[in-house]
Amino acid sequence: MEELMIGANMAIVFGVIYKVFELFVCRRERMMLIEKMGDKQVPETFKNGIMYRPSSFSFSGLRIGCLLLGLGAGLLTGYFLVCVTQQSYFSGKEGWAVNEAVSIIYGACVLLGGGLGLVISYLIEKEQWKKNK
Incomplete structure (x- = not known):
């Protein structure tokens, strides 16, 4: 049972670390996309949603x-x-x-x-x- 708990704890720790790094990377990617778009887009473009319609x-x-x-x-x-x-x-x-x-x-x-x-x-x-x- 201890071996199982050690493995589970390691998976949780590495999972949390991975998600934190992923959060910062995704934020940086979103900021780059916003900067790239700049003033090229007008508000009418986003009337029906960016990629999909919920x-x-x-x-x-x-x-x-x-x-x-x-x-x-x-x-x-x-x-x-x-x-x-x-x-x-x-x-x-x-x-x-x-x-x-x-x-x-x-x-x-x-x-x-x-x-x-x-x-x-x-x-x-x-x-x-x-x-x-």
């Missing part, structure tokens, strides 16, 4: 909802799989191998359910984009 609605609620629904369905599926395959887990006579199998079943079902929920939200978003175009 949509009138957001899909963040849909993504979070589908993710949580998928996680819940994964937990429920994992519970049913454990009930069917590992009866000794509930009788109190389980061993190390049974505990490991149960943790693998729960973890896999939760991850698969969450991933499936995000794929479903992507497909719904894609359909909405096609309708609006």
